[in-house]
Amino acid sequence: MTKPVGLITNALLFAGPAAVDSLLNPGFQVVVHDVAFSSSIAQATPLDIAGLGDSAYTINMGSIAFPVIQVDVFRGKREWFVFSCAARKLDQVAAVANLKKIAEATLSRL
Helix, strand or coil: CCCCEEEECCCCCCCHHHHHHHHHCCCCEEEECCHHHHHHHHHCCCEECCCCCCEEEEEECCCCCCCEEEEEEEECCCEEEEEEEECCCCCHHHHHHHHHHHHHHHHHHC
């Protein structure tokens, strides 16, 4: 059975967050967009993370209001791992440290 799809624009402001919850509860597949997503990504600066895979970096894919911290790890020619977390109130330094621990634990098992 195909789930109905709900598209929410202006997802970070006004009724966006409440609309997501109200659509998820009855079983909708929710797709969101906000101008802040694209503008913050364009302005984001990746920061290298030493000692993780062959190379790694972190970037905030979200906004100041809703950070989405992502750690990208590259290993070998074709392995690319992405670890991320998001929350309204997020200590970005702690988030990167915790994502790095998860990445290290994951890579050691592969």
